[in-house]
Amino acid sequence: MQKTLEYETEEQVMFFDTDIGGVVHNIAYLRMIETCRTLLAEQLGFNLKGMTEEKVFPVVVRTEIDYKKPATLGDKLAIRGVVDEVSKTSFWCEFTVTDVQMPERIFIKCRQRLAIVRMPEGRPMRIPPHIFERFQ
Numbered sequence: 001m002q003k004t005l006e007y008e009t010e011e012q013v014m015f016f017d018t019d020i021g022g023v024v025h026n027i028a029y030l031r032m033i034e035t036c037r038t039l040l041a042e043q044l045g046f047n048l049k050g051m052t053e054e055k056v057f058p059v060v061v062r063t064e065i066d067y068k069k070p071a072t073l074g075d076k077l078a079i080r081g082v083v084d085e086v087s088k089t090s091f092w093c094e095f096t097v098t099d100v101q102m103p104e105r106i107f108i109k110c111r112q113r114l115a116i117v118r119m120p121e122g123r124p125m126r127i128p129p130h131i132f133e134r135f136q
Contacts (some may be wrong), residue, residue, distance in 0.1 A: 005083040005134075007040040010100060013075045023070040029108055030063070033095045036081040037112065040093065044083070044131050055119045061090065062113040071107045076100040086135040088126050090115045 009032070017028035038048070041058050051057050071077055078100045085092040093112050099105040116125045126132075 005040065005043055006081060007036055007043060008078055008080045009036045009039060011035075011077045011079065013071055013073050013077065015073065018073050022073045024072070024075075024107075026065070026067070029065070029097060029110070032077065032079050032097065033081070033110055033112070036079040036095060037093055040081045040083065045128070056125065057117055057119060058091075058114045059117045060112050061115050063110065064112075065108055065110040067108050068106045071097070071099075075107075077107065078103065083135070084111070086127060086132055088132060089124065091127060091131075091135075 011032050013024055013028075017024050019025055037060075042048075044058075046056075046058055076099070078098050079095060080098070081093055081095045083091060084094045090113050093114065095108075095110040095112070097107045097110075099107070116127055117123065118125055
């Protein structure tokens, strides 16, 4: 039984990711994490088309982020996401953004708690058994 699940994406820092000083905006990191988290969620069975049809979505309810070093224009970033903890009502994902060429160079560490929500009611649900059991 698999106890961890991870996914990695890569991004190059573009002009629209940076401020006047050429450093990455905090919101740009969250966009990059969103991409990684969405692809990670697909591995849990939450594909974009299926979520839209079933109206069941993983929703971020908490974000914790530590900025370690500023990434700058042109940097190539690796965004690694890992499903860290799963309970009956929520799960945590951890993300690390590093330099593709020097993985020891950490730009940010982020942790997000997600719940499963049925829309349009906005009603929280239990984590589906096939996901919960996978991590127990």
